[in-house]
Amino acid sequence: MTGLRPWWARVPDPVIDAVIVAVASADVWFSLGEEGGVERAMAALACLALAVRRRFPLAVFLLTLPASLMLDIVFAPFAALFTLAERCRDRRLLITCAVLFAVASAAPWPLDALSSHDRTWTLVYFFYTLATAATPVLLGQLLQARRDLARQLVEIEEAREHERLLHAQAVLARERAQLAREMHDVVSHQVSLIAVQAGALQVAAKDPDVKEGVRTIRSLSVGTLDELRQMVTLLRASGGHATELTPQPTLADLHELVATSGITTNLTGELPPDIGTPAQRALYRTVQEALTNVRKHAPGAAATVRLWQADDGAALGVTVTNTPPTRPSLPLPGSHQGLVGLRERAELLGGTFESGPTADGGYQVRLRLPARAD
Structure with a gap:
């Protein structure tokens, strides 16, 4: 896969950072005239801060604003704004930053040097600069969407392979x-x-x-x-692999299922070992289907699998809860029959099956079976 990446994607990050700092410094150099020490210090700070823009994108952008106010520079704030747009998902923050850059670029320096004629020109220049600032914002958002799409395509392929x-x-x-x-x-x-x-x-x-x-x-x-x-x-045994003949899964196989689920999963609780085989199979299949759905529909979410037994010992079951997704997801192909099958399996054993979203944006499935389900 490395050979398929464009050449610019294979350039080391430190090299890219050094080039950006050098170009920003050249932009500042051509903009310097008779400015004093404060302007030169702000310009140097803006250029040097670009080296750490990946770790602190918002802070670096804010550090470029004084130089944008005092000098007629473009590259340093644009580079910082692009990096912020590439990493930030808060569009209101991006719009605010673009407006701040436009204000800093359009405002006169010193701030008291503003005549009535200059006010009209400053307003025109503000809107012109604001429209120009949309370019790094849109490019950064486009790169972010492209990266998300590539990750989602990989997840879709993994889900299809699993299916x-x-x-x-x-x-x-x-x-x-x-x-x-x-x-x-x-x-x-x-x-x-x-x-x-x-x-x-x-x-x-x-x-x-x-x-x-x-x-x-x-x-x-x-x-x-x-x-x-x-x-x-x-x-009659259901094999896990095409070359093996293994028995139907039981509660003892839950640890391996959780470990190989491909998501961050926490298994808690325990159940007595004398549960009937059909009940163990139903519990296992419930956890398996729930974790599969988390992989498909909640990218980046973590899950908790809790085995439980009622205080009076008359019922037992499992609850699988996942947190909200941390990345956007695309509709994945499927039969949409998994939860229906789990509900039917629970009813055959005299139990109940519930599923639905949680208050924090996650999802939860819950299987309840009689303690002596056979």
Whole structure:
């Protein structure tokens, strides 16, 4: 990916900072005339402050205003304003800063040197400078939007890849279940008939060689049935990977799910180990779907997974809460059936499922199951 970046994106930041400070200094040099020490000091401060504009964009911009008031310079305040617009999402602040720059550039220096004729020209120059200040603001916002879009495209691709993996696992599970049914209903039935017929023939046969042959057939049939039962058990298990045969997830797998979720997640609480397998599966799937939705619809949010049990021991469940997103998100493709499926699963077990936004702009899902849900 590095080779696809434009050449200017591969230039080290210190080199860019040095060039910007040098250009700003040249702009100041050509603007200096008979100015005194105060003007020169403000100009030097404005140029040097550009070296740390990435860390303190607002402070650096404010430091360029005195030089803009005292001297006819443009580059230093424009560079500071562009950096601020690239990093700030508060548009009211950006508009305020652009107005401050226009006022500083249009105001006369010294401030008392203002005639009636100059007032008209100052007002015209103010609006002209304000329109010019929109350029670094718009460029900075454009670069910020481009960076956000690139990040969102990466998240969309990751979400699609995750959905493709889940779909492949679901198809594999369905195929295994279908194959298990076929083996149980057809192959096992036919092998059982072979064993029964061989047993009957062993009893009825008179020839010792025939008896030995059908005894071998019956023995092999019984062994094959035992192997088939084990294979059916394995095939009915839902594998996490295409090359593995693993059992359905339980509460013991929650720690790995949280650790590999790709978001900042805090797992709290615990539940008794004797919970029924269907209930454990429902709790796990609820957490899995909730964390997937956080990844897709709340970029940059953190999540809290809380396992809980009622004081009277009659109910238990899980609550997954995420904070508001810290970055804009784009609509992601999906079936929109995840929460519906969780609600149906909860109702089958005699429980309830709730979901909705929180007061601070986040989202919460809550699963409640009877303590003895089977």
